[in-house]
Amino acid sequence: MTAGLVVVSIIGRVVLGRPVAGDFEIVAICTAICIFLCLPYCQLQRGNVVVNLFFRDQDRRVTRLLDALAACVYALIAFVFAWRMTLGVMDAVRDGDISMIIGIPLWWAYPPAIASFVLLAASCLTTAIGDLKDDPR
Amino acid sequence: MSATYALFGLATLILLLALRFPLGPAMLLVGMGGYATLSGPGQLLDFMKSAAYWRFASYDLSVIPMFLLMGQLATRSGLSSTLFGAANAFLGHRRGGVAMASVAGCGAFGAICGSSLATAGAMAQVALPELKRYRYSDALATGTLAAGGTLGILIPPSVVLVIYAVAVQGNVVRMFEAALIPGLLAVLTFWITIAVYVRLRPEAGPVGDRVAWSERMHALAKTWPIVGLFLLVIGGIYLGFFDPTEAAAVGAAGAAALAWARGALDRNTLREALLGTAETTAMIFVILLGAEFLNAFLALCGFPSYMAELAAESALGPYQILLLMLAFYLVLGCFMDSLAMIFLTVPIFWPIAASLDFGLPPADLQIWFGVITLVVVELGLITPPVGMNVLIINKSAGGVPLRDTFIGTLPFVLAEVIRVLLLVAFPGIILFLPGLLS
Numbered sequence: 001m002t003a004g005l006v007v008v009s010i011i012g013r014v015v016l017g018r019p020v021a022g023d024f025e026i027v028a029i030c031t032a033i034c035i036f037l038c039l040p041y042c043q044l045q046r047g048n049v050v051v052n053l054f055f056r057d058q059d060r061r062v063t064r065l066l067d068a069l070a071a072c073v074y075a076l077i078a079f080v081f082a083w084r085m086t087l088g089v090m091d092a093v094r095d096g097d098i099s100m101i102i103g104i105p106l107w108w109a110y111p112p113a114i115a116s117f118v119l120l121a122a123s124c125l126t127t128a129i130g131d132l133k134d135d136p137r
Numbered sequence: 138m139s140a141t142y143a144l145f146g147l148a149t150l151i152l153l154l155a156l157r158f159p160l161g162p163a164m165l166l167v168g169m170g171g172y173a174t175l176s177g178p179g180q181l182l183d184f185m186k187s188a189a190y191w192r193f194a195s196y197d198l199s200v201i202p203m204f205l206l207m208g209q210l211a212t213r214s215g216l217s218s219t220l221f222g223a224a225n226a227f228l229g230h231r232r233g234g235v236a237m238a239s240v241a242g243c244g245a246f247g248a249i250c251g252s253s254l255a256t257a258g259a260m261a262q263v264a265l266p267e268l269k270r271y272r273y274s275d276a277l278a279t280g281t282l283a284a285g286g287t288l289g290i291l292i293p294p295s296v297v298l299v300i301y302a303v304a305v306q307g308n309v310v311r312m313f314e315a316a317l318i319p320g321l322l323a324v325l326t327f328w329i330t331i332a333v334y335v336r337l338r339p340e341a342g343p344v345g346d347r348v349a350w351s352e353r354m355h356a357l358a359k360t361w362p363i364v365g366l367f368l369l370v371i372g373g374i375y376l377g378f379f380d381p382t383e384a385a386a387v388g389a390a391g392a393a394a395l396a397w398a399r400g401a402l403d404r405n406t407l408r409e410a411l412l413g414t415a416e417t418t419a420m421i422f423v424i425l426l427g428a429e430f431l432n433a434f435l436a437l438c439g440f441p442s443y444m445a446e447l448a449a450e451s452a453l454g455p456y457q458i459l460l461l462m463l464a465f466y467l468v469l470g471c472f473m474d475s476l477a478m479i480f481l482t483v484p485i486f487w488p489i490a491a492s493l494d495f496g497l498p499p500a501d502l503q504i505w506f507g508v509i510t511l512v513v514v515e516l517g518l519i520t521p522p523v524g525m526n527v528l529i530i531n532k533s534a535g536g537v538p539l540r541d542t543f544i545g546t547l548p549f550v551l552a553e554v555i556r557v558l559l560l561v562a563f564p565g566i567i568l569f570l571p572g573l574l575s
Binding site: 024025027028029031032034035036038039041042043045047048049050063066067070073074077080081084085087088091092106109110113117 | 161419
């Protein structure tokens with residue numbers, strides 16, 4: 001997944017030197033794929049922004065439980081996205097959507113996205129289980 | 138009345154956030170729930186087929202990962218010590234000079250890095266030991282660095298400005314132009330603050346060693362690749378050579394080249410920088426996706442126009458409403474992260490601001506409001522109890538009581554409030570450069 005980011009920056013660099021037809025589209029599609037691929041990693045690293053209003057470090061038991069709960073809901077959302085995008089890719093293939101200038105079939109970006117959402121759901125469950133297990137009593 | 142739905146949705150959102158629900162998924166959940174309630178689950182499910190793809194596949198947004206990568210590389214390659222060294226050679230022999238040099242270093246580092254936390258962290262590593270060596274008081278030393286770190290998001294490139302521009306569908310280039318002079322003004326006001334502080338308490342900021350001119354020039358000369366990178370990236374954007382995405386790509390590549398030339402780019406550093414970028418990128422884009430759904434829901438309710446009507450009926454003048462909004466940001470900033478504040482409030486506050494008459498054309502109003510919002514939001518990074526910058530600096534200072542650090546930032550908070558009032562009173566400070574360049 002990290003290689004993806006390098007690809008974006010390299011493409012960006014290549015784009016600079018000589019104007020390639022459809023460069024905007026390539027960058028946009030690559031960006032999308034990279035970002036999708038980063039989502040599960042971010043969840044595993046617990047990198048999402050949490051607003052800490054009420055709880056202190058001492059309330060570890062409560063916060064762990066809440067975090068696990070939130071992760072489960074997030075897993076559900078991710079799963080629904082994966083399901084809907086699977087239908088979305090069918091639409092895109094059937095309608096033959098292609099990008100404006102160089103005609104890249106748009107559905108190319110969908111399979112990695114769907115895989116990412118499935119992985120994201122799995123990562124959420126992993127962190128949820130981790131939260132529950134690590135319950136210090 | 139459909140605005141009730143919106144208010145109910147926002148209340149739910151706040152409840153979820155209070156229960157430690159992460160921001161992005163919380164916005165997604167509320168947005169999805171509201172959307173399904175108002176236009177039916179079928180519509181929502183259709184929207185979900187492609188919404189995520191279209192949100193992420195954006196040429197304009199691809200600047201975010203690349204500027205993040207640039208900042209990550211800059212942070213990990215020791216550029217901060219070069220910048221601080223040069224600033225200290227020029228300023229260190231004055232009273233409070235080492236602190237002033239830290240501010241200058243933060244400003245210069247902010248010019249190649251778009252994040253406040255990274256700027257504060259990177260400068261703390263090099264400046265804190267020096268400040269300790271010259272026996273600066275803990276409060277002044279940590280306060281200066283926490284405040285200086287906020288220059289990271291103000292001086293372009295700035296990730297938060299990109300996000301503001303996306304939220305109001307404005308022009309990123311104009312925003313970058315507008316933020317430069319207020320950023321330099323911040324450096325100046327911080328210097329003045331330090332000067333006043335050490336005049337009142339001379340023992341807090343002793344003088345450092347005087348450095349000979351030849352050495353100063355030598356230290357300055359070492360900064361040229363960094364200055365060059367800044368001029369290339371930001372100058373390129375200002376003069377229209379690059380669009381922001383191209384500039385960000387050049388910036389990331391340039392930062393990698395700088396790190397490599399300094400021998401700091403081994404496999405491990407590269408890996409860490411990429412992973413750090415991946416994590417922050419995903420964090421931001423989850424929130425962006427959440428904002429997409431939340432805003433779709435709010436728009437269905439007619440919430441933006443409802444807020445604007447509310448403001449019009451309130452019998453308050455435009456400046457009173459603006460001050461109320463700014464005060465609200467200060468309160469919010471006490472417990473929320475700057476990105477979260479921008480995402481949550483701009484879709485609600487911008488329609489209000491846009492409906493008020495400040496005697497500015499709409500495009501200028503957008504820029505002016507954006508920069509002022511940014512300054513106030515960044516102020517939240519140094520106010521208690523959850524000033525993220527303060528926490529980071531305090532952690533790296535080790536052994537300094539958190540209270541001292543917050544006390545040390547107080548004079549800077551005061552300076553910031555004065556600066557905000559200046560920016561409100563004289564829009565020209567913000568609008569001069571965009572006007573000149575367009």
